[in-house]
Amino acid sequence: xxxxxxEVIRDKSLMRSWSRSRRSNGQTLALVPTMGFLHEGHxxxxxxxxxxxxxxxxxxxxxxxxxxxxxxxxxYPSDLAGDLRKLSDAGVSAVFCPSELYISAPGNDFGGHLGxxxxxxxxxxxxxxxxxxxxxxxxxxxxxxxxxxxSRPVFFRGVATVVAKLFNxxxxxVAVFGKKDYQQWQIxxxxxxxLDFAIKVIGSDIVxxxxxxxxxxxxxxxxxxxxxxxxxxxRSLSKAKLxxxxxxxxxxxxxxxxxxxxxxxxxxxxxxxxxxxQGLKPVEEISCPVVLCVAAWFGNVRLIDNLExx
Ligand code: AMP
Numbered sequence: 001x002x003x004x005x006x007e008v009i010r011d012k013s014l015m016r017s018w019s020r021s022r023r024s025n026g027q028t029l030a031l032v033p034t035m036g037f038l039h040e041g042h043x044x045x046x047x048x049x050x051x052x053x054x055x056x057x058x059x060x061x062x063x064x065x066x067x068x069x070x071x072x073x074x075x076y077p078s079d080l081a082g083d084l085r086k087l088s089d090a091g092v093s094a095v096f097c098p099s100e101l102y103i104s105a106p107g108n109d110f111g112g113h114l115g116x117x118x119x120x121x122x123x124x125x126x127x128x129x130x131x132x133x134x135x136x137x138x139x140x141x142x143x144x145x146x147x148x149x150x151s152r153p154v155f156f157r158g159v160a161t162v163v164a165k166l167f168n169x170x171x172x173x174v175a176v177f178g179k180k181d182y183q184q185w186q187i188x189x190x191x192x193x194x195l196d197f198a199i200k201v202i203g204s205d206i207v208x209x210x211x212x213x214x215x216x217x218x219x220x221x222x223x224x225x226x227x228x229x230x231x232x233x234x235r236s237l238s239k240a241k242l243x244x245x246x247x248x249x250x251x252x253x254x255x256x257x258x259x260x261x262x263x264x265x266x267x268x269x270x271x272x273x274x275x276x277x278q279g280l281k282p283v284e285e286i287s288c289p290v291v292l293c294v295a296a297w298f299g300n301v302r303l304i305d306n307l308e309x310x
Contacts, residue, residue, distance in 0.1 A: 066158025
């Protein structure tokens, strides 16, 4: 079978006209938003997308709007040539890789970061240039608080905003997100519902390395020793799930189990939470489907992972 190369589109208006012409022919579109440096986790999302629509578009864009100045925007890994090879093999129809998605005021490149949160400056503020740069943000009020939202206060408004922009540019019928970023997936579902996007959002299962480590573009920054120690995350989640299935329903005890396992491997815990799968409310006793969520640092690398307990 002949494999045709995906179209590589860098311009917003070209992306929109590409999508509109396909949709006017009656073809359905699926979108898989990514920040690139693709791995098998991304490719599994693409396989899901391809099963749900006639054409699949993958976006590659490292979104400055979701990184605080102290975070790893400048060292986030990228390999566009390698990504394009993988996407060609994966048989996607188009790759949207804009160099910039936000409007900056003349002479202001944001210093790589955008905006202010709760009146506090978190980066080169778009408002300092007289207000002619980007200043519109989507906040999903409750869901973005807690867990990753606590230690990364600008993260989810940046994610929700860039995903809304991608939805408006690509106009897909379906969008696929990984449950690896569970809170993010739930926030996008809520945004789509609340703002009436005509897009079906699908959550796709976490893909792990053979030894259990959840795949992540950031894993490349782990030293071999840190990578070995980082296995304590998935190990701790499995241990806690097993304990819950054997009857331990007290969440404090289950979270302690996770904390202890990761700390023993020199991981620095950011958070351990047990929340309802629907709505992400913290629970004290397991009596409904929950998800056990963890973020921990190994050296300078912050990793997240989770496990559903049904
Ligand atoms: P990223 O490029 O890290 O922003 O991720 C793009 C999409 O891929 C998001 O929807 C992630 O949740 C998803 N993703 C990343 N890693 C995995 C994984 N190991 N398994 C499943 N989905 C993933």
